[in-house]
Amino acid sequence: MDPSASTNGNDPIIVCRDVHKWFGAFHALKGIDMDVARGEVIVIFGPSGSGKSTFIRTINRLEEHQQGSIVVDGIELTHDVRNIAAIRSEIGMVFQQFNLFPHLTVLDNVSLAPVWVRKWPKDQAKKQAMELLERVGIPEQADKHPGQLSGGQQQRVAIARALAMQPKIMLFDEPTSALDPEMIKEVLDVMVNLAKSGMTMLVVTHEMGFARAVAHRMFFFDEGKVVESGTPDQIFNQPQQDRTKLFLSQILQH
Amino acid sequence: MDLSTHDQLPPAPPAFLAWVRQNLFRTWYDSLLTIVSCVVVYLALSGAIRWVFTTADWSPITQNMTLFLVGQYPRDELWRLGIAVGLVSFFLGLSWGLWSGVMRSFALTLIGFYLFLALLPGTSLAAGIRLFLGLNAGLVVLSYWLARRWPPPSNYLLAGWIVSAIVGFFLLRGHAALPALERVEINLWGGLIVTAILAIGGILISFPFGVLLALGRRSTLPVVSAFSTAFIELIRGVPLISILFLFSLIVPLFLPANMRFDRMLRALVGMIVFSAAYTAENVRGGLQAIPSGQYEAAYAIGLRNLQITLLIVLPQALRKVIPAIVGQFISLFKDTTLASGVAVLEILSIGRSVLQGNPEYIGLQAEVFVFVAAIFWIFSYSMSVSSRRIETQLGVGQS
Numbered sequence: 101m102d103p104s105a106s107t108n109g110n111d112p113i114i115v116c117r118d119v120h121k122w123f124g125a126f127h128a129l130k131g132i133d134m135d136v137a138r139g140e141v142i143v144i145f146g147p148s149g150s151g152k153s154t155f156i157r158t159i160n161r162l163e164e165h166q167q168g169s170i171v172v173d174g175i176e177l178t179h180d181v182r183n184i185a186a187i188r189s190e191i192g193m194v195f196q197q198f199n200l201f202p203h204l205t206v207l208d209n210v211s212l213a214p215v216w217v218r219k220w221p222k223d224q225a226k227k228q229a230m231e232l233l234e235r236v237g238i239p240e241q242a243d244k245h246p247g248q249l250s251g252g253q254q255q256r257v258a259i260a261r262a263l264a265m266q267p268k269i270m271l272f273d274e275p276t277s278a279l280d281p282e283m284i285k286e287v288l289d290v291m292v293n294l295a296k297s298g299m300t301m302l303v304v305t306h307e308m309g310f311a312r313a314v315a316h317r318m319f320f321f322d323e324g325k326v327v328e329s330g331t332p333d334q335i336f337n338q339p340q341q342d343r344t345k346l347f348l349s350q351i352l353q354h
Numbered sequence: 355m356d357l358s359t360h361d362q363l364p365p366a367p368p369a370f371l372a373w374v375r376q377n378l379f380r381t382w383y384d385s386l387l388t389i390v391s392c393v394v395v396y397l398a399l400s401g402a403i404r405w406v407f408t409t410a411d412w413s414p415i416t417q418n419m420t421l422f423l424v425g426q427y428p429r430d431e432l433w434r435l436g437i438a439v440g441l442v443s444f445f446l447g448l449s450w451g452l453w454s455g456v457m458r459s460f461a462l463t464l465i466g467f468y469l470f471l472a473l474l475p476g477t478s479l480a481a482g483i484r485l486f487l488g489l490n491a492g493l494v495v496l497s498y499w500l501a502r503r504w505p506p507p508s509n510y511l512l513a514g515w516i517v518s519a520i521v522g523f524f525l526l527r528g529h530a531a532l533p534a535l536e537r538v539e540i541n542l543w544g545g546l547i548v549t550a551i552l553a554i555g556g557i558l559i560s561f562p563f564g565v566l567l568a569l570g571r572r573s574t575l576p577v578v579s580a581f582s583t584a585f586i587e588l589i590r591g592v593p594l595i596s597i598l599f600l601f602s603l604i605v606p607l608f609l610p611a612n613m614r615f616d617r618m619l620r621a622l623v624g625m626i627v628f629s630a631a632y633t634a635e636n637v638r639g640g641l642q643a644i645p646s647g648q649y650e651a652a653y654a655i656g657l658r659n660l661q662i663t664l665l666i667v668l669p670q671a672l673r674k675v676i677p678a679i680v681g682q683f684i685s686l687f688k689d690t691t692l693a694s695g696v697a698v699l700e701i702l703s704i705g706r707s708v709l710q711g712n713p714e715y716i717g718l719q720a721e722v723f724v725f726v727a728a729i730f731w732i733f734s735y736s737m738s739v740s741s742r743r744i745e746t747q748l749g750v751g752q753s
Contacts, residue, residue, distance in 0.1 A: 185656055185658065188656045192654070192655075195654075199645075201651070216665065217657060264655075
């Protein structure tokens with residue numbers, strides 16, 4: 101694996117330069133630089149409060165950065181509303197708490213955005229939704245409501261919902277943290293397949309097995325900064341920073 | 355599979371006698387309470403039943419039934435009201451067939467009410483009217499059957515309701531230019547139809563305004579939010595009766611003479627304004643209960659603000675506040691009686707005028723007010739039952 105995947109020929113799809121974010125007086129992101137190549141899988145990890153979730157939320161502008169620049173697929177994120185909608189339709193996001201729409205069936209959750217944002221005919225959107233539900237392994241749950249599903253199934257629906265917009269980039273914000281242990285694998289399996297299909301992914305997670313298996317690069321965040329980055333091999337076997345070593349020893353010792 | 359050996363069954367519920375002993379006669383004071391309560395309930399119930407069926411003199415109601423139902427509406431023009439009632443029966447039957455749920459309890463209540471009026475002996479209702487009411491009960495059932503057999507599209511039915519409401523109002527009102535439909539001043543309308551128009555009109559028209567006010571109050575546009583907040587707080591800080599006075603006495607002073615509209619419509623506007631403010635606060639409670647993750651997920655798939663409100667937020671917020679809103683609509687229905695304070699002849703003021711205008715009814719107040727209360731109870735209870743129905747209907751799959 102080429103350690104400098106971001107510069108291996110094609111243009112980066114995400115370019116972040118000196119990204120800062122404050123919540124009131126709290127300095128949450130202190131100058132993040134990151135280039136992500138098309139098809140690259142990035143794992144972001146670090147202690148809670150380190151800014152890793154805030155960072156990936158700035159990429160689809162659920163959080164607005166206040167300094168620096170973020171360019172996604174050639175479009176810079178600014179206050180322009182059309183610009184934001186255009187970027188959001190290119191980026192799928194999966195949340196820790198699933199955030200499915202509880203009043204809609206699984207099928208409607210997945211087909212909603214293509215119908216209302218892409219203006220697809222309903223039949224086409226539902227057909228695609230069924231294909232996606234098959235891809236994440238739960239076509240038989242299509243007519244149920246999210247509340248009737250297990251956590252793992254809900255998260256897979258959430259992945260299908262994000263994929264329904266045929267995004268170029270997928271963001272995962274701690275997708276397995278709210279799941280019971282026996283359900284983590286079914287979600288990770290879907291994510292591994294997605295990674296192998298060439299999707300550009302930014303994943304905030306502490307699932308180090310997943311990182312080792314599919315990540316091209318890993319970023320260790322602490323106190324709003326990137327402390328260290330590199331391939332999984334570099335991070336796991338020769339971490340340079342003491343902070344990284346300490347954190348890894350804490351999460352890997354069990 | 356052998357259930358008896360492997361699976362432990364839940365303990366059987368106690369037999370009836372054991373249950374009685376356990377719950378009603380466990381100690382000496384339990385027994386005492388049980389016996390005393392039984393005696394009290396027996397005395398009250400038997401007294402009430404005896405009063406209703408023997409002592410009470412229902413003649414103020416039976417002899418004035420037409421008055422209670424339609425007020426002073428010209429008796430020669432009742433056929434117009436008949437058509438309007440027929441339209442309601444027809445569309446209610448269709449709605450029952452198509453939507454079931456809420457419409458079912460309303461339809462059943464209305465059928466029961468028609469039959470009660472048609473079959474009640476000794477009332478002033480002419481045989482033709484009784485027959486008409488009986489036929490209406492049949493019409494509800496017939497149109498129910500039609501809708502089951504050939505279900506019409508939902509939006510056609512909705513359009514039918516709106517068109518028939520306008521047609522019905524126009525029929526009742528008439529127009530000076532049409533000789534067959536001479537104008538009937540709204541001030542002559544009275545009784546149950548006025549109560550129904552105030553309640554149904556108030557509920558249906560105030561609801562969308564209430565939702566808009568609730569959204570307005572949470573708007574990020576300062577002018578919209580300030581206006582909505584000021585309106586809601588102003589109206590909620592004032593008793594309904596004073597709003598009704600305001601609309602019926604003061605507002606006409608500001609309007610040119612040819613724009614003055616009837617007492618009933620002024621009262622209706624007052625009720626709509628009042629109810630909209632309360633609906634807004636109830637709906638706002640529902641809006642606040644929507645977790646921010648719902649907005650984030652909706653933004654993340656590229657929906658725009660208006661789409662998020664209509665597709666994601668309102669459907670969830672409204673179903674959370676159904677019990678509160680129905681409770682508020684029930685009180686609005688009962689508050690229509692306050693319109694008697696501004697000389698609108700709804701059913702309670704008909705009752706009062708019947709008592710005041712006829713010396714032979716002296717001492718029969720109880721009968722009149724019990725009758726009016728019973729009418730209100732029947733329809734309020736039907737609303738409350740239907741609210742529970744909506745909750746169970748919409749509760750499916752809620753997480």
